[in-house]
Amino acid sequence: MTQQIVAAVTGASGLLGSNLITLLRADGVDVRALYRSEASIAHLKKAVSGVDYVKASLDDVDSLERAFAGVDVVFHCAAQVSILPRVTPQLVRANVDGTRHVLAAVAKAQVPRLVYVSSTVTTGLVAADVDADETAPWNFREDGLADGYCVTKKDAEDLVLRAVNDTGLDAVIACPAYLFGPMDTKPSSGKLIIDTVRGLVPGVTGGRNSFVDVRDVARGLILMWKKGRRGERYILGGHNMLFSEMLPLIARRGGSKPPSWRVPRWAASVVGAFGDLQAGVTGKEPLLTSAAVNWSFNERFRVSSRKAIDELGYSISPIEPAIDEAISWFRANGMLKAR
Numbered sequence: 001m002t003q004q005i006v007a008a009v010t011g012a013s014g015l016l017g018s019n020l021i022t023l024l025r026a027d028g029v030d031v032r033a034l035y036r037s038e039a040s041i042a043h044l045k046k047a048v049s050g051v052d053y054v055k056a057s058l059d060d061v062d063s064l065e066r067a068f069a070g071v072d073v074v075f076h077c078a079a080q081v082s083i084l085p086r087v088t089p090q091l092v093r094a095n096v097d098g099t100r101h102v103l104a105a106v107a108k109a110q111v112p113r114l115v116y117v118s119s120t121v122t123t124g125l126v127a128a129d130v131d132a133d134e135t136a137p138w139n140f141r142e143d144g145l146a147d148g149y150c151v152t153k154k155d156a157e158d159l160v161l162r163a164v165n166d167t168g169l170d171a172v173i174a175c176p177a178y179l180f181g182p183m184d185t186k187p188s189s190g191k192l193i194i195d196t197v198r199g200l201v202p203g204v205t206g207g208r209n210s211f212v213d214v215r216d217v218a219r220g221l222i223l224m225w226k227k228g229r230r231g232e233r234y235i236l237g238g239h240n241m242l243f244s245e246m247l248p249l250i251a252r253r254g255g256s257k258p259p260s261w262r263v264p265r266w267a268a269s270v271v272g273a274f275g276d277l278q279a280g281v282t283g284k285e286p287l288l289t290s291a292a293v294n295w296s297f298n299e300r301f302r303v304s305s306r307k308a309i310d311e312l313g314y315s316i317s318p319i320e321p322a323i324d325e326a327i328s329w330f331r332a333n334g335m336l337k338a339r
Contacts, residue, residue: 011078058098181214197254203261212238
């Protein structure tokens, strides 16, 4: 009799975690979904059946070890996303210390494999007409992009790589791009969609990013679990597009007037500097920070998924269905006004 495969997922309530759990269950994998509050997983309970929900905290190694006992793989998706310009204790606690505790619990529970979800913000920038791959050295400080989120994700990724080299941990590292899709409850990256459809984005900038359907990345994580080489990093990217291309696309698909004003760099920099000051005084997320402004004007942030395509069979879907389904989900859940 074949033993049933069990996967544990941290960050189960998030955009990526929710879609990953949906695909794992569709593949017949038993899932242990780690959560902190009942409210955060209400949408998941409605969407997916047969999930074992386990209350656990990234601050508590013992609770993580209990949650990981007997599983075949841990997908560590949990993270705190932020545009705060500097590293804060909260970001360190969530992204760095949380990963350190997951590593300890994985070791204690003797989990066969860890799939750690990092980010494309841990890759490097190369020339404006070249897609960066996993070998590009991290150089975000040079371009003023090293905000609190980037730094703590890089530090957490380094912890995983150190554990692979020093302790023999079997781990693979995913570097996903900018995610779009359904079940974005906070919202996280989907806030760009909501704000654009609502007409709250005043104009476009000249920057670039890699936009990807969250389900492509979720499938990529499963492929990494099954096929990824121990200790390797895999970029799970999508479509490298200018914001001046993406924002009008979102607006049109949401039935809104596309933003057309080209935001001057100096005007955005003023707002970003004010946001830095606001964040320093209040400790809360401002509308913009200087790092976020630098991101929105950086044309060099483009990545290649060639390694994942060649080694894992990773594939990139059109981005339009991901935008459409995100908009539909936001409307169905009262986060966007119905048409």
